[in-house]
Amino acid sequence: MQLSELQIDYIKELFNVGLGEAIVELNDMINEEILMSVPSFDLFEKNAIFSKLQIESSRNVTAVVLPIQGEMECNGILLFPAQHSLNLVRKVLKETSGADTLTALEVESLTEISSIILDAIITSISDMMHVSISTAMPMAYSGTFQDLVDKYYVGDTVMSVGMHFEIKDSQVRGDILFVQDILVIEDFLEKTNQMLSELGL
Amino acid sequence: MGKSNTSPEYLIEAINRTDVGMIVIDSERRILFINDWIKIHATVEGAVEDKFIHEVFPDLPPRLNKAMEKALSLRRAAILSNKLNPAPFPFYRDKQSLTERTLISQVVKIKPINVTEQFCLIEIIDISESVNRETALHQLASEAQLKAEQIEAQEKRIRGIFESVKDAIIIVDAGGSIQMFNHTANELLNSASTSLSNINLHQFLKDKNKPLSDENGGVNQMAAMLPLWAKYADSIELEVTPSGQDGSFFAELSVSTVELSEQRHFVVVLRDITERKQYEQQLETMAKFDELTSLPNRTLLMDRIQSAIGRAKRFDNNVAILFLDLDRFKIINDTLGHDIGDKLLQSVSTRLNEGIRDLDTVARLGGDEFVILLENLEHKEHAARVAEKIVTLFEPAFDIDGHQLFVTGSLGIATYPESGETAYDLIKCADTAMYAVKDSSRNNYMFFSEKMNENAKKRLELEAELRIAVKKAQFSIVLQPQLSPDKKILHGAEVLVRWYHPTKGFISPVDFIPIAEDSGFIEQIFDSVLGQACEFLANYKHVLPQHFRMGVNISPRQFISDTFTQRFMAVLTRYQLDTHFFELELTEGMLMKRTDETISLLRTLVDKGFVISIDDFGTGYSSLAYLTRFPLHTLKIDRSFIVDLPNDEEAALVCKSIIGLAKNLGLNLIAEGVETEQQNQFLAAENCDVIQGYYFAKPMPVDEFLVWLDAFNAESL
Numbered sequence: 001m002q003l004s005e006l007q008i009d010y011i012k013e014l015f016n017v018g019l020g021e022a023i024v025e026l027n028d029m030i031n032e033e034i035l036m037s038v039p040s041f042d043l044f045e046k047n048a049i050f051s052k053l054q055i056e057s058s059r060n061v062t063a064v065v066l067p068i069q070g071e072m073e074c075n076g077i078l079l080f081p082a083q084h085s086l087n088l089v090r091k092v093l094k095e096t097s098g099a100d101t102l103t104a105l106e107v108e109s110l111t112e113i114s115s116i117i118l119d120a121i122i123t124s125i126s127d128m129m130h131v132s133i134s135t136a137m138p139m140a141y142s143g144t145f146q147d148l149v150d151k152y153y154v155g156d157t158v159m160s161v162g163m164h165f166e167i168k169d170s171q172v173r174g175d176i177l178f179v180q181d182i183l184v185i186e187d188f189l190e191k192t193n194q195m196l197s198e199l200g201l
Numbered sequence: 202m203g204k205s206n207t208s209p210e211y212l213i214e215a216i217n218r219t220d221v222g223m224i225v226i227d228s229e230r231r232i233l234f235i236n237d238w239i240k241i242h243a244t245v246e247g248a249v250e251d252k253f254i255h256e257v258f259p260d261l262p263p264r265l266n267k268a269m270e271k272a273l274s275l276r277r278a279a280i281l282s283n284k285l286n287p288a289p290f291p292f293y294r295d296k297q298s299l300t301e302r303t304l305i306s307q308v309v310k311i312k313p314i315n316v317t318e319q320f321c322l323i324e325i326i327d328i329s330e331s332v333n334r335e336t337a338l339h340q341l342a343s344e345a346q347l348k349a350e351q352i353e354a355q356e357k358r359i360r361g362i363f364e365s366v367k368d369a370i371i372i373v374d375a376g377g378s379i380q381m382f383n384h385t386a387n388e389l390l391n392s393a394s395t396s397l398s399n400i401n402l403h404q405f406l407k408d409k410n411k412p413l414s415d416e417n418g419g420v421n422q423m424a425a426m427l428p429l430w431a432k433y434a435d436s437i438e439l440e441v442t443p444s445g446q447d448g449s450f451f452a453e454l455s456v457s458t459v460e461l462s463e464q465r466h467f468v469v470v471l472r473d474i475t476e477r478k479q480y481e482q483q484l485e486t487m488a489k490f491d492e493l494t495s496l497p498n499r500t501l502l503m504d505r506i507q508s509a510i511g512r513a514k515r516f517d518n519n520v521a522i523l524f525l526d527l528d529r530f531k532i533i534n535d536t537l538g539h540d541i542g543d544k545l546l547q548s549v550s551t552r553l554n555e556g557i558r559d560l561d562t563v564a565r566l567g568g569d570e571f572v573i574l575l576e577n578l579e580h581k582e583h584a585a586r587v588a589e590k591i592v593t594l595f596e597p598a599f600d601i602d603g604h605q606l607f608v609t610g611s612l613g614i615a616t617y618p619e620s621g622e623t624a625y626d627l628i629k630c631a632d633t634a635m636y637a638v639k640d641s642s643r644n645n646y647m648f649f650s651e652k653m654n655e656n657a658k659k660r661l662e663l664e665a666e667l668r669i670a671v672k673k674a675q676f677s678i679v680l681q682p683q684l685s686p687d688k689k690i691l692h693g694a695e696v697l698v699r700w701y702h703p704t705k706g707f708i709s710p711v712d713f714i715p716i717a718e719d720s721g722f723i724e725q726i727f728d729s730v731l732g733q734a735c736e737f738l739a740n741y742k743h744v745l746p747q748h749f750r751m752g753v754n755i756s757p758r759q760f761i762s763d764t765f766t767q768r769f770m771a772v773l774t775r776y777q778l779d780t781h782f783f784e785l786e787l788t789e790g791m792l793m794k795r796t797d798e799t800i801s802l803l804r805t806l807v808d809k810g811f812v813i814s815i816d817d818f819g820t821g822y823s824s825l826a827y828l829t830r831f832p833l834h835t836l837k838i839d840r841s842f843i844v845d846l847p848n849d850e851e852a853a854l855v856c857k858s859i860i861g862l863a864k865n866l867g868l869n870l871i872a873e874g875v876e877t878e879q880q881n882q883f884l885a886a887e888n889c890d891v892i893q894g895y896y897f898a899k900p901m902p903v904d905e906f907l908v909w910l911d912a913f914n915a916e917s918l
Binding site (some may be wrong): 025028029030070092093103104105106108109111112113115116119123126132133134135136137138 | 264275281282283308312315328331332
């Protein structure tokens with residue numbers, strides 16, 4: 001499925017607006033400046049995910065999954081390389097040291113932070129596209145990438161948005177993934193085109 | 202739910218019994234329902250239903266408010282994690298935690314519920330236990346980490362010290378097997394690349410040149426030695442052979458016990474003391490051997506003599522000490538330089554060492570003095586044979602840098618037990634005997650005798666008394682007139698020195714002049730003599746004949762002194778006297794040494810107006826060729842030729858020859874020791890110019906001389 005540059009720009013903008021909201025909310029919470037950006041966007045079939053994200057199937061990952069219901073049913077997933085999730089949480093919580101894996105309470109915080117980001121993005125999408133979306137409880141996942149894909153990648157198409165955090169000189173990389181049926185994607189793209197034409201583009 | 206409350210009773214009961222707090226609010230945020238958990242843990246009084254949630258809980262955090270808002274308006278679920286929102290609701294576990302104001306640690310979940318209208322379920326989960334557990338775990342972990350960091354830092358420090366010390370530190374188990382070692386240990390012991398770990402220490406050690414090898418039970422020996430070393434020895438010196446190497450070095454070990462893992466171990470500190478050993482050896486060599494010749498020095502010689510005496514006592518045999526002094530070595534040093542002199546001494550050492558038995562010792566005392574110690578002699582005459590051999594050893598010339606040097610030696614021999622019983626006495630006696638050889642013939646040897654000792658003692662006494670005499674000005678002058686054979690003309694007088702000792706009376710110049718010459722007092726004595734002579738001249742020159750000349754004897758020591766002329770002139774200036782009053786009497790021996798320098802010195806003196814005469818002429822060796830080159834004025838015929846005149850034909854012949862020689866060379870003549878009329882007549886007949894002797898006058902003190910002068914002047918009028 002080929003997207004025009006215009007479509008891609010629009011979608012990236014949706015995400016950027018969402019991230020902007022998330023940053024405001026997170027900054028209020030943690031009283032620490034966070035920078036976030038969306039450097040990449042891609043759309044591919046589910047089975048291409050390993051090569052596209054360049055993550056080996058056996059690699060351990062940490063992820064937060066937000067089930068999205070309503071007019072755009074899918075799973076929103078924020079995926080971190082293991083060490084990056086650790087960095088993110090410890091920086092946000094201002095913890096200087098600790099075990100080399102996340103504790104249960106830290107996982108909860110990661111879930112909260114991630115869900116705030118994901119929520120802000122889908123709010124941005126639903127606002128701009130006038131679609132009604134609700135969410136269920138976010139869930140944390142820790143395990144191999146293969147298991148994550150098997151468990152939560154319910155659709156056949158993946159919309160992938162690269163994301164980059166910067167907190168207190170620490171670089172954290174993550175991927176926002178929306179996994180959905182091709183029908184949902186087509187619907188999403190149609191709405192995108194509709195928006196673009198409403199804007200006279 | 203809500204007021205209608207159509208739900209079955211069990212459902213309400215179930216919800217009330219859960220361990221989760223539940224609050225349901227409507228879209229206007231009025232509380233529709235709270236379960237019993239909330240009632241139990243909240244401090245709110247009375248019914249809360251239908252009240253706004255912010256009325257019941259006025260201080261909810263913005264994050265919670267926003268989450269509720271989103272749930273109600275956008276149907277979004279949210280989770281408030283404990284770490285980011287520790288206790289959004291004011292819930293307490295019990296009365297005690299209420300008084301302590303310890304809130305329940307919570308996770309709050311916000312869930313949109315869409316039934317007839319939009320509601321929101323707020324779940325409050327008590328995770329205090331988890332938080333406490335995690336806090337405790339975290340604390341434990343940080344304490345453990347802190348401890349680990351401290352241990353690591355300390356270990357790093359200790360390791361740093363351990364590795365940086367210049368000594369090898371080796372920790373071995375009770376059997377000597379190496380458990381730990383530092384960098385230095387590896388460098389010192391391990392030239393092979395294998396690890397030192399678990400190698401037994403004994404493999405590196407040697408004790409008294411015996412390796413502590415496996416064959417002679419090295420391991421057992423090691424296990425036995427370690428505790429002993431640790432307990433009783435401050436340090437042990439051993440030879441250490443590094444692995445993979447043939448050579449070894451000297452090491453100092455100190456051992457101490459240490460408990461490691463509840464087992465006895467030993468810390469072995471090993472220091473390479475090769476350098477120290479070398480230094481010690483060097484010091485020992487320096488202390489015992491002469492640097493130039495590598496022969497034993499005085500210290501070692503004394504040791505060896507003492508031991509030789511001990512052995513001689515036990516086995517009833519003889520020890521001989523040969524004191525050797527090279528003849529005229531000083532001349533070689535002065536004329537050819539110390540470098541040649543040193544090389545000559547080295548060659549002499551070699552010849553001496555080759556010429557004696559291995560069991561005997563050649564030592565150098567310093568300068569050109571050597572001592573040969575002969576042990577285990579059956580007869581002391583054997584020492585004479587060795588001395589003879591040494592004399593012959595010097596017969597061939599020494600070739601030093603192309604100079605063919607002929608050196609002879611004078612040897613004094615002292616024997617144990619006849620000459621003395623201590624090393625010191627023996628050396629002293631041999632030294633005395635050597636001086637006796639020098640005084641007589643040189644290039645010879647002589648056994649020590651008691652008489653020598655007496656002479657030496659006398660000499661020493663005299664030297665001490667000379668010192669006092671110089672201080673107390675016990676020297677005076679006498680004058681012996683020198684006249685023409687017809688007694689008509691007074692040419693001058695010879696100045697002679699007299700020493701009147703306060704208790705011993707008159708001491709002959711023959712006895713004390715050589716000692717004064719050796720000890721250096723001659724200069725002070727001369728100054729005194731010259732002073733008195735000048736005083737005499739200054740006082741009485743008006744009554745003396747115009748050409749009157751004083752003969753002054755110059756000693757060899759003064760003559761070679763650089764300041765001789767200068768000092769002489771200073772005295773004359775002091776008395777305002779001219780040089781022509783003085784005739785300087787020198788001996789042949791003095792003139793024949795260093796002839797070129799002598800000629801220039803004599804020229805200087807003559808230029809100043811002095812007159813030079815040769816004293817005791819005929820007793821020494823003169824080269825006639827030189828005689829013509831010296832600016833001489835007078836020859837003084839030695840008294841030994843005069844005494845036999847005129848009847849002894851030989852003496853008469855010698856005198857005639859000397860007189861003839863002087864005439865031919867245009868020199869004046871003085872005959873000394875003229876005692877009889879016949880002698881005077883003979884000399885007058887041979888045209889001798891001047892007569893000095895008892896025949897005319899004996900040497901007289903100044904006052905007596907003045908009386909004699911009066912008489913003489915009266916007579917010649």
